[in-house]
Amino acid sequence: MIAESLRVRWQRARAVLRQCRADRRGVTIVEFAMAAPVLIILLLGIFDLAQMAYVSAALHGAVQRAARDSAIESADTATQDKFIETLVRRAAPAATVTTKRKSYYDFANIEQPEAWNDANNNGVCDNSESYTDENKNGHWDADVGKSGNGGANDVVVYTVDVTYKPLFPIPWVDGSGNNRTLSASAVRKNQPFALQGSKGSAAGTCS
Structure with missing residues (x-):
């Protein structure tokens, strides 16, 4: 009698298990729950890259225009800087925009040091080595450029840095x-x- 009861219960349990195994209701939700985090991270990553590409395109276009408009005598560099800031913040609200202008006598001088007698060949003006004060500021510079928009015929390197917090940070x-x-x-x-304006020709000595 007991054996018969156990056999019946076992058959019922097997029937229930077969029904559960065959029941596909709710499986989609389980699969979505497993895939959703990956999908969300992927989408946020795409949005982040898209915003970065948009900001970069806006920034480069604005810098080229501002640099071109700053090359004339009546140029208002403050207005040009504000133009870039306004344009960039349309793509990246609250972005920090930093501008820098450095002028040179010609293209060959860009990021070059002032001429000096590098007697010890260490790449630095020191140990009473003599130099030519080309930018007329009274000391030797590893970059001969002068801060600002320069004068007529000067070559200007205009650099803009933008720092912003992404709208879609990846969790x-x-x-x-x-x-x-x-x-x-x-x-x-x-x-x-x-x-x-002419380049400086005064001689100096490095300490």
């Missing part, structure tokens, strides 16, 4: 919420609206 990824930083530069030669 659960270390550093994903950190700021993004983009940079763009343009090189333009100022219009010949006057005679170009």
Whole structure:
């Protein structure tokens, strides 16, 4: 009698298990729950890259235009800087925009040091080595450029750095919420609206 009861219960249990195994209701939700986190992270990553590409395109276009408009005599560099800031913030609200202008006598001088007698061949003006103060600031410079928009016929390197927080930071990824930083530069030669200033020729000595 007991054996018969156990046999009946076992058959019922097997029937229930077969029904559960055959029942496909709700399986889609389980599969979606497994795939959703991956899909969400993928979408956020795509949105992050898309915003970065948009900001970069806006930044580079604005820098080229501002550099071109700053090459004339009546250029208002503050207005050009504000133009870039306004344009960039349409794509990246609250972005920090930093601008820098450095002028050179000609293209060959860009990011070059002032001429000096490097007697010890260490790449630095020191140990009473003599130099030519080409930018007329009273000391030797590893970059001969002068801060600002320069004068007539000067070559200007215009650099803009943008730092912003992404609109779609990727969750659960270390550093994903950190700021993004983009940079763009343009090189333009100022219009010949006057005679170009001469390079300095005074000699100096490095300590």
